[in-house]
Amino acid sequence: MSTSHAFVPGHVTLFFTVHRDEHPGRGGSRGAGIAIDDGVRVEVRPGDGCRLNGEPVTIDPVDRVLDHLGVEAAVDARTPLPLGTGFGVSGAMALGTALAANEAFELALTENRLVDVAHRAEVQAMTGLGDVVAQHRGGIAIRTAAGDTSHGAMDAIPARPDLEYLCLGSIDTADVIGDDTATITAAGQAALEALIDQPTVDRLFIEANRFAADADLMDPAVAEIIESVRAAGGRAAMAMLGRTVVALDGGLTEAGYDASSVAVDPTGARVETRS
Amino acid sequence: MSTSHAFVPGHVTLFFTVHRDEHPGRGGSRGAGIAIDDGVRVEVRPGDGCRLNGEPVTIDPVDRVLDHLGVEAAVDARTPLPLGTGFGVSGAMALGTALAANEAFELALTENRLVDVAHRAEVQAMTGLGDVVAQHRGGIAIRTAAGDTSHGAMDAIPARPDLEYLCLGSIDTADVIGDDTATITAAGQAALEALIDQPTVDRLFIEANRFAADADLMDPAVAEIIESVRAAGGRAAMAMLGRTVVALDGGLTEAGYDASSVAVDPTGARVETRS
Numbered sequence: 001m002s003t004s005h006a007f008v009p010g011h012v013t014l015f016f017t018v019h020r021d022e023h024p025g026r027g028g029s030r031g032a033g034i035a036i037d038d039g040v041r042v043e044v045r046p047g048d049g050c051r052l053n054g055e056p057v058t059i060d061p062v063d064r065v066l067d068h069l070g071v072e073a074a075v076d077a078r079t080p081l082p083l084g085t086g087f088g089v090s091g092a093m094a095l096g097t098a099l100a101a102n103e104a105f106e107l108a109l110t111e112n113r114l115v116d117v118a119h120r121a122e123v124q125a126m127t128g129l130g131d132v133v134a135q136h137r138g139g140i141a142i143r144t145a146a147g148d149t150s151h152g153a154m155d156a157i158p159a160r161p162d163l164e165y166l167c168l169g170s171i172d173t174a175d176v177i178g179d180d181t182a183t184i185t186a187a188g189q190a191a192l193e194a195l196i197d198q199p200t201v202d203r204l205f206i207e208a209n210r211f212a213a214d215a216d217l218m219d220p221a222v223a224e225i226i227e228s229v230r231a232a233g234g235r236a237a238m239a240m241l242g243r244t245v246v247a248l249d250g251g252l253t254e255a256g257y258d259a260s261s262v263a264v265d266p267t268g269a270r271v272e273t274r275s
Numbered sequence: 276m277s278t279s280h281a282f283v284p285g286h287v288t289l290f291f292t293v294h295r296d297e298h299p300g301r302g303g304s305r306g307a308g309i310a311i312d313d314g315v316r317v318e319v320r321p322g323d324g325c326r327l328n329g330e331p332v333t334i335d336p337v338d339r340v341l342d343h344l345g346v347e348a349a350v351d352a353r354t355p356l357p358l359g360t361g362f363g364v365s366g367a368m369a370l371g372t373a374l375a376a377n378e379a380f381e382l383a384l385t386e387n388r389l390v391d392v393a394h395r396a397e398v399q400a401m402t403g404l405g406d407v408v409a410q411h412r413g414g415i416a417i418r419t420a421a422g423d424t425s426h427g428a429m430d431a432i433p434a435r436p437d438l439e440y441l442c443l444g445s446i447d448t449a450d451v452i453g454d455d456t457a458t459i460t461a462a463g464q465a466a467l468e469a470l471i472d473q474p475t476v477d478r479l480f481i482e483a484n485r486f487a488a489d490a491d492l493m494d495p496a497v498a499e500i501i502e503s504v505r506a507a508g509g510r511a512a513m514a515m516l517g518r519t520v521v522a523l524d525g526g527l528t529e530a531g532y533d534a535s536s537v538a539v540d541p542t543g544a545r546v547e548t549r550s
Contacts, residue, residue: 099433110417110474111431138542142385149430156386158374160548199385267413267542273435 003045004103005272008092009035009138009265010081011131012165013240014204015211017188018129018181019146024120028146029129030192032204034246035138036163036262040079040089041272042096044104047074052083052093061094061128064121069098071105080260084170086242091131094118095269103271111136115269116148126174138268140204142195157199160266164252164259168221168243176217176241187214205248208237219243228255276321279378280547283367284314284413284540285356286406287440288515289479290486292463293404293456294421299395303421304404305467307479309521310413311438311537315354315364316547317371319379322349327358327368336369336403339396344373346380355535359445361517363406369393370407370544378546386411390544391423401449413543415479417470432474435541439527439534443496443518451492451516462489480523483512494518503530 016031050062066073075097081087095118102109109117119132134141137154145153176184191207209226212218222238225245229236234251238244245252252259291306325337341348350372356362370393377384384392394407408427409416414435420428451459466482484501487493497513500520504511509526513519520527520534527534 102433108473108475109433110471111414111433113430114433139386139545155388155424158377158384158386158389158546160546162548196385198383200383263548266545270414270541271433271435273437273538 001046001106002104003043004100006042006096006099006269007039007272008042008096008135008269009037009039010092011035011088011135012086012246013088013130014208014237015188015191016130016240017146017185017192018177024123025116025148026146026151027123028119028148028152030143030146031130031188032140032142032192032195033134034140034163035135035265035268037265038080038260038262039265040077040081040092040096042093042100043076044073044097044100046072046104048072050075052077053079059090059093060125061090061118061121062097064125065094065097065117066101068117068121069101069107071101073101073104082167082170084172084242085167086239086244088128088131088135090127091118091122092135094121095132095135099269099271112149116150119148126178128173129177136269139264139266140201142199144196157201157204159201160264161201162249163246163262163264164250165239165244165246165262166225166252166257166259171241171243173241184215184217187211190214201248202235205235205237212238217241225257231255276381277379278318278320279375281317281371281374281544282314282547283317283371283410283544284310284312285367286310286363286410287361287521288363288405289483289512290463290466291405291515292421292460292467293452299398300391300423301421301426302398303394303423303427305418305421306405306463307415307417307467307470308409309415309438310410310540310543312540313355313535313537314540315352315356315367315371317368317375318351319348319372319375321347321379323347325350327352328354334365334368335400336365336393336396337372339400340369340372340392341376343392343396344376344382346376348376348379357442357445359447359517360442361446361514361519363403363410365402366393366397366406367410369396370410374544374546387424391425394423401453403448404452411544414539414541415476417474419471432476432479434476435539436476437524438521438537438539439525440514440519440521440537441500441527441532441534446516446518448516459490459492462486465489476523477510480510480512487513492516500532506530
């Protein structure tokens with residue numbers, strides 16, 4: 001047993017559908033999003049307690065992952081990303097915990113098995129639906145079938161645009177995906193079909209905005225910023241689910257906002273080398 | 276139309292099976308290998324001709340990719356890896372060409388579609404069977420079902436050991452996979468089952484050596500070096516298919532050889548950013 005580390009990129013979902021299933025490996029969502037190089041670094045070692053940026057926290061999917069793996073571990077996560085704002089921090093913590101625990105406790109599980117444990121934990125905790133598998137793949141993933149690595153399917157847009165984001169506040173994912181989700185799923189399905197028909201970054205942002213409107217998820221303050229970016233000649237969309245704007249290139253800065261720059265993370269979740 | 280770039284990691288196959296099929300998307304191999312951060316950088320622009328490290332070359336799978344995509348392109352590839360020595364350079368050139376051409380010619384194809392085009396080109400050219408899909412995934416991929424992204428399946432060992440390699444010379448892949456392959460496939464199947472049962476880096480190297488012996492592919496000079504590394508307390512195996520030794524950590528250096536250091540590439544093939 002030792003101390004091990006994993007890094008998991010943040011993931012901005014741009015549109016999604018909701019698929020519930022008795023089997024959590026079949027549950028999840030279809031949709032599309034972008035893995036970003038701001039992410040969560042997770043340290044796992046024998047012990048107990050979970051910390052996020054040094055503060056004690058209880059993260060339901062992290063507890064579920066440790067229970068499932070049968071280990072007693074101290075989890076120490078660090079991230080520049082705020083929780084609950086549409087970056088998939090809970091999914092990143094669950095997946096980072098699984099990857100690092102596998103190494104720290106020499107569990108000898110495969111990558112898919114660890115992704116599945118984290119995906120199911122997140123779906124059961126209702127903190128997310130599709131972040132974990134997309135965070136594992138990296139890049140700009142299109143989730144074409146819902147579920148874990150055994151049941152879901154993904155493709156991707158092979159591009160790496162520069163990005164910016166601006167975060168206004170949080171939304172409770174369980175409040176949204178626990179409600180009636182037929183409208184969300186219909187809007188997400190339409191966006192997915194349009195994106196598969198024309199898999200480009202521009203189309204992704206167009207469909208993201210159509211989704212936010214049709215699914216009735218658009219936050220008014222977010223909408224105003226997206227419109228400012230558009231008026232300045234840029235392209236922006238809302239991160240699902242958070243009061244967060246993500247823009248292509250320098251779109252937020254050019255519209256006069258003080259935004260954070262990020263790049264696409266093409267790698268996806270990985271254990272960190274010891275050296 | 277513009278000039279675009281992609282990077283594809285080298286891939287050291289450690290054991291494999293051979294699956295022929297009339298449909299090249301179903302053909303390929305099962306097995307395991309390691310994506311390394313020495314790889315091939317491919318530039319694609321409108322024009323014609325293919326160069327490798329500045330020298331004009333004809334690479335059958337590259338021509339097939341360009342034909343399939345319907346573009347006339349100049350392909351300029353650079354790599355520190357020698358051709359024909361078990362690093363999947365031909366697969367990397369095919370996949371890098373597909374990814375960069377998609378961007379240069381604004382083809383708007385998805386990542387899976389581009390991987391499939393490259394995989395099929397490589398299988399039809401008989402220059403490789405499983406490198407392309409493993410090079411796309413990155414890391415230490417286990418190919419559990421043969422074929423392209425629609426037909427194959429992969430898992431991975433979530434680890435990133437330091438590695439060294441030493442290259443003695445080349446082997447013509449088509450000479451080996453064009454022959455009777457029943458012995459190879461039986462040995463590869465046994466190695467795969469053992470690795471799935473215990474998916475660790477140590478087990479990967481143990482099975483690689485058992486495979487090389489049972490499949491009757493071990494090169495005598497390579498075998499001698501592997502034994503020297505073992506005698507010095509390290510672990511090494513033969514790259515399939517090349518007269519190449521790959522060792523864990525500093526195993527070759529510690530046994531007195533002048534080896535190249537590489538790391539696992541956890542990312543897999545990606546377009547390069549313009550900035």
